[in-house]
Structure formats: structure tokens, C-alpha cells
């Protein structure tokens with residue numbers, strides 16, 4: 001009998017407890033599949049955030065460490081510098097990465113820390129019950145912006161890939177969405193490239209995933225996916241923002257042309 | 259290694275940590291401890307270790323959290339405001355049973371305060387400091403030699419019991435120069451077996467491991483806290499250290515810790531020269547506190563004088579040890595005020611009616 005689909009051994013047997021239609025489960029699976037395909041499950045440490053994915057350490061089949069809210073990149077730095085042979089990923093939500101942990105995010109990127117960040121942008125604070133996040137888009141209702149986010153009061157959403165792309169140390173930055181199979185396949189490609197960036201010692205990599213949170217968006221999973229298409233992708237365009245390999249190639253060609 | 263070298267307190271602290279096996283340091287500049295990260299920045303690479311100047315104290319302590327999880331000996335240092343910022347991370351280390359070592363070279367507070375020596379972070383150091391039920395093993399050196407030798411003891415205790423450990427110093431100890439004698443041979447950390455809780459590296463021969471401080475299952479966190487409390491009980495039973503002089507016949511006991519104990523020692527000398535029976539008890543570990551030493555002395559002495567460079571923090575542990583059995587007097591100078599031996603001796607004479 002030919003096996004056409006098998007659960008990756010990058011995941012444990014523990015059933016995930018995310019809400020129906022949540023993007024975290026999909027993102028975990030993509031990370032797990034990439035670990036397995038690259039054969040690094042046994043030398044990966046997942047730095048797990050404070051947020052809905054705080055239980056990630058139970059789901060992924062590698063070493064794990066759960067730290068303080070927003071400090072994933074600092075924790076990852078400590079591990080990577082102490083045991084450089086380890087593949088270190090920091091999995092973070094938008095409140096975690098772009099609000100309380102913004103300094104750690106920017107500085108780990110600027111140091112070109114040889115780590116990989118998986119950034120789940122669901123434009124909301126999931127775990128604490130749907131408060132406004134730094135990535136909440138204008139007009140979006142949350143429990144702390146009940147009339148919808150307004151720039152005059154709450155400022156503008158922060159596009160992290162664009163923000164980090166000006167840093168010399170940001171070696172690989174890409175944004176994908178978890179709304180449909182084609183985008184999810186693309187997301188996995190990006191995650192794989194981010195892992196490879198680290199494995200080759202090329203420095204800081206981050207993949208941002210636009211991710212549905214039906215529960216705190218007060219939507220059905222179907223409508224949540226629609227919101228990603230209609231509202232999020234226009235504000236957070238998909239694609240690769242930095243790619244060390246393309247940049248190295250372009251430099252070489254430039255040299256050759258001179 | 260009886261050879262003595264002249265060193266500044268902060269540098270002795272850094273060198274002592276390196277010789278005790280420290281191979282990772284993360285810190286952020288703040289006076290009066292800047293010599294520690296400066297020293298580590300060139301010294302650690304010599305030993306194959308790693309120094310990083312973090313973007314903040316918050317990042318520094320979390321880098322420590324990560325580095326400590328791999329099982330190596332790590333260190334950070336700061337002064338009062340920076341140690342306040344590190345408290346959340348220290349609590350996470352305590353909660354995840356990670357052995358870490360750090361030093362607070364205390365300055366005047368609260369707030370930005372000043373950069374003068376002070377002892378006003380005693381509560382923060384000895385009561386845990388961050389959120390949750392935990393303690394930190396706290397040593398209080400009073401000389402540059404002790405700054406150099408105590409890191410080794412801090413690491414040994416931290417790894418034996420899997421708890422945070424620290425040195426509570428002050429600007430005097432950090433900045434002064436004295437001859438230093440190391441009382442231990444440099445430790446080679448590569449000779450240590452990897453702890454069975456360490457994460458990272460090649461995990462192919464073992465089960466996967468997780469370092470964390472949370473457990474949401476009903477009752478489990480309580481069990482975990484109770485198990486940790488047993489380790490603290492053992493620390494209280496086995497790791498107490500203190501020093502004293504003139505204790506056999508003293509009627510008045512002066513008690514101080516850290517640099518302040520050296521000033522009190524001069525006051526004791528003045529009293530003894532005048533024939534007054536005055537002694538000194540100096541706790542070397544602040545947690546665990548040498549309660550029993552105080553209780554034994556409380557049976558004999560007529561008065562206790564607590565001298566500290568704060569408005570009264572250390573005194574509470576003395577009160578808790580003595581439990582009202584002897585009158586306790588207090589002389590405290592906060593926010594950079596340094597008591598003189600003469601002013602202490604004046605108070606001694608008043609208490610003794612001489």
C-alpha cells in the first residue's frame with residue numbers, strides 16, 4: 001500500500017487545542033514538516049512565546065523552552081550563542097513580537113543573530129481575549145478598540161517585514177498568508193528557506209504568516225479567511241522582502257558587469 | 259596560587275566568575291558596575307566563552323535564560339535600576355529551575371537615585387525580587403578577595419539546587435582596589451557532565467526536553483513549588499555562612515553585612531581598645547540568613563545594634579531571628595550616606611551608658 005499522506009514526525013501525538021479555523025495549528029505543522037524534511041528535528045530548539053501558542057512545546061517534537069512575553073529573540077540568542085550547532089526558532093505572535101518584544105526583535109535582526117523567527121500575525125491579542133495588537137488594521141474592531149482602530153487614537157499598524165527590511169542584518173524576510181492551499185504551500189517554502197538560511201550560517205531570518213483568529217475576530221473560520229484576503233493582504237502584501245541569496249547573486253553579477 | 263594581585267572589585271568579580279567556569283555574559287552598561295561587562299568583553303573570548311552587550315537589561319536576562327537552558331555557567335551584572343528590570347527574567351529562571359548567577363553592585367535609590375554606594379536593595383535581593391514564591395541564594399562580600407572568590411560558591415549552590423544565585427555588593431566594593439588571592443583553582447567547565455535537563459545541541463541520543471516555568475494542570479504547579487521549597491529548606495540547612503569577632507564575651511552585638519561590616523569592625527576595634535565588650539556578627543549569606551547564630555547570641559548579649567546603608571531592611575531579618583528577645587537598635591544611612599566608625603562608636607557608647 002502506498003502511503004499518500006502521513007503525519008510528520010516533527011509533531012508529537014498530543015492533540016492541538018486551538019480553536020477551529022485557527023492558523024497556529026497550520027503554522028506548527030509547516031514548521032514540523034520543514035524540521036523533518038531538513039533532518040534537524042533532533043537538533044532544533046523551539047522558543048515558545050506567551051500567547052495562544054504557549055503550548056507549542058507539547059506539539060512539536062523537538063526541544064523547547066518557554067520564556068517571558070516578547071523575549072523570544074533574546075532567549076534564542078542565548079541558546080544559539082551557547083550551542084551554535086542548534087537550530088533555534090522563536091515562534092511569536094504579534095503582541096509578543098511587535099509590541100512588548102519590539103526591541104528584542106529589531107536588535108536580534110540588526111545583530112543578524114543566526115536564528116529563525118516564525119511570526120504569526122493575526123492582528124489581535126488572541127490569548128488575552130481579543131485586544132488591539134500593533135498589527136491590528138485600521139477600522140478593525142477589537143475589545144480595546146470597540147469602535148474600530150483609528151489612526152488618530154491608536155496609531156497605525158506596523159508592517160514588520162517592511163520595517164526590518166532596512167536593517168543590514170536581516171538576511172531573509174518573507175510574508176505569506178494561511179488563507180488558502182497555494183499560499184500555505186508558499187508559506188512552507190519560505191519557512192524552509194528561513195531554516196536553510198540559519199543552517200548555512202547566513203544570519204537572521206523571519207517568516208511572517210498572516211493567520212486567522214476566528215474566535216477573537218468574532219467570525220466563522222470561512223469569514224476569517226475572507227478577511228485575510230480582503231483586509232489583511234492589501235495592508236500586508238505577500239512576498240520576499242530580503243533574500244541574502246538573491247542579494248549575493250546580484251552583487252556578483254554587478255561585479256562581473258564592471 | 260597564593261600569589262596576590264591588585265584588582266578592582268568589579269574586575270575581581272568578573273575574573274572570579276570566569277575562573278569559576280562562566281562562559282556566557284550578557285549585560286547592559288550602568289554605573290558603578292561597568293568594569294564587569296568591560297572586563298568580560300575581552301576576557302571571555304580568551305576562554306572560548308561569549309560576551310554580548312544586550313539592548314537592555316530585559317534582553318540581557320532573557321539571553322541568560324536561553325544560555326542557562328543549555329546547561330552552561332552564565333552571568334549578568336548590573337546596578338539597582340537594571341536589576342529591577344531583570345526581575346521578571348530572574349523569576350522565569352527560578353520558575354524553570356535554571357541555575358544562573360548575577361551581581362547587583364548597588365547604588366542609591368529609589369528611582370534613578372545616585373551612583374553612590376548603598377545597601378537599599380536588600381529586600382529585593384533576599385525576598386526573591388520578582389513575582390512568585392522563590393528565593394535567590396545571596397552572598398554579601400566585604401572585600402575584593404571575596405568579590406573574586408564568591409562567584410564559585412554561587413555557581414556551586416546554583417547548580418546543586420537549580421536556583422538563581424547572586425552577589426549583593428555596592429559601589430565601594432565595586433570600585434575599590436585591594437590585593438586578591440583566589441582560594442580555588444580555575445575550573446574547566448568542559449569537564450562537567452552535561453546536566454540531564456539541558457536543551458539544545460545534538461539530542462539524538464535522548465528524549466526531547468522542555469524548559470519552562472508554567473503548568474496549568476490543576477495542582478501541578480503547587481506540587482512543583484513545594485518541591486522547590488524543599489530545595490530552599492536544604493539551602494537554609496546547609497549553605498548558611500557568617501563571620502564574627504568578639505562574640506565570646508560581647509555584651510553589645512553590632513551586626514552589618516557587606517562593606518558596612520568593615521566600618522562596623524573598626525567601631526568594634528575602637529570599643530575594644532577602650533575595654534568595652536562589643537562584638538560583630540556579619541552574615542556572609544543573606545539568604546539563607548544565619549538565624550541560628552543570632553538566636554544563640556540573643557541568649558547572651560544585652561543589646562544588638564544593626565548598622566546598614568539603608569533606612570532599615572536588613573534589620574528585619576535580625577528582628578525575625580531574635581524575635582524580641584533582645585533590644586535592637588538601629589543606625590541606617592540611605593542613598594549614598596556612609597556611616598563612619600566614629601558615629602557608630604558614639605551610638606555604642608550611648609547604648610552602653612559609657
Ligand SMILES: Cc1ncc(C[n+]2csc(CCOP(=O)(O)OP(=O)(O)O)c2C)c(N)n1
Pocket residue numbers: 050051052053069092093094095096097120122124125126127128133
Ligand atoms: C509581561 C506580560 N504582560 C502581559 C501578559 C499577558 N499576555 C498573555 S498573551 C498576551 C498577548 C498575546 O497576543 P499575541 O502575542 O498576538 O499572540 P496570540 O495569542 O494572538 O497568538 C498578553 C498580553 C503576560 N503574560 N506577560
Ligand code: SF4
Pocket residue numbers: 017018019021022023024052122126127212213214215216
Ligand atoms: S483565540 Fe485565536 S489565536 Fe487563539 S487559539 Fe483561538 S483562534 Fe487561535
